[in-house]
Amino acid sequence: MxxxxxxxxxxxxxxxxxxxxxxxxxxxxxxxxxxxxxxxxxxxxxxxxxxxxxxxxxxxxxxxxxxxxxxxxxDQGALRVTERELDLAISGNAFFAVETPDGVRYTRDGSFRRDADGYLVTAAGRRVLGESGPLRLAEGKVTVGADGTISVGGAEAGRLRLAALEGARKEGGGLLAGEPRAATGASVQQGYLEAANxxxxxxxxxxxxxxxxxxxxxxxxxxxxxxxxxxxxxxxxxx
Incomplete structure (x- = not known):
């Protein structure tokens, strides 16, 4: 019993x-x-x-x-068109790198914007990282290449830091931690967002x-x- x-x-x-x-x-x-x-x-x-x-x-x-x-x-979520120039999605195994008080964290949420100082930030206001640090964008038309290269008004402004993660674990707020590895075979799609999987x-x-x-x-x-x-x-x- x-x-x-x-x-x-x-x-x-x-x-x-x-x-x-x-x-x-x-x-x-x-x-x-x-x-x-x-x-x-x-x-x-x-x-x-x-x-x-x-x-x-x-x-x-x-x-x-x-x-x-x-x-x-x-697993990859579906990509949906938004046509916003700062909406970015990743196809493949990679994450965007962002700056937090606890160090570098990673996300697949590419709904970015410019803040008052011109930095590219997440919806929560965290700075998006390029290969040389936080990305700061001048005013002008933004274009993003498949390799993550960002140009403003035709002039190159930096390149997104993309990383694959080993031992990825959620930390809340859409952020993940893990050991960064080289992202191979991944591409960035401008004007798209990745839907939840x-x-x-x-x-x-x-x-x-x-x-x-x-x-x-x-x-x-x-x-x-x-x-x-x-x-x-x-x-x-x-x-």
Whole structure:
């Protein structure tokens, strides 16, 4: 009986984490460059039962479910046209580098703008880095080449620092940390933004399935609890 309670409770905990992940994916389905998360679930290792008297094997006992943590999918999102000259998207395995108080961080969100001082910045106001430091743009028409070279009014103003990441991990606000590596085969598309690589409909379906599974776990826990209470009351009346 206690085993059933434990299995049901562990399943509910797994579903709670899955629900949190799906809810976050849904909240960011409209965020440029967002990379969706997913949970990896598995069963606890089975425990082999043995006869206490002679040690003969009785059989395996499942101990419920657990997660292997949250994983991020870095699959390419669809590119959508915006025609804004400072909207940039990357095709391929690379990230834009940005300046933060904690050091260089990386993003796939290329919805950039000029700040009051002429620096190219993210939507949150963080300076975008070129190969020689923060990129500062004069007034004029901006063109960006596939290799990340930026020109203003026909004069070269710098080149975007692009990097592939090893051990990429999310830090919030659309930023990632990791070990930068040379970006090969990646190209920059001006006038485009990369859409989130999650599908809202798929995430909604997953949420409904998770909630149903969670409710089933709740009912199982309630049923076991009622049975245990009944057993305790009956034992109390014995004799």
């Amino acid at each position: 206690e085993r059933g309670l434990y299995i049901a409770a562990s399943g509910m905990l797994v579903n709670q984490l899955r629900l949190d992940v799906v809810a976050n994916n849904l909240a960011n389905a409209g965020t440029a460059g967002y990379k969706g998360d997913r949970t990896a679930s598995r069963s606890f290792g089975d425990m082999l039962l043995q006869n206490l008297e002679d040690g003969a094997p009785v059989g395996p006992l499942s101990l419920g479910a657990q997660t292997n943590g949250v994983e991020t999918s870095f 999650v599908d809202a409909v798929t995430q909604m379906v997953a949420m409904i399935e998770i909630m149903r599974s969670f409710e089933s776990g709740q009912k199982a826990v309630q049923a076991i609890d009622e049975t245990l209470q009944k057993a305790v009351n009956e034992v109390g009346r014995t004799g």
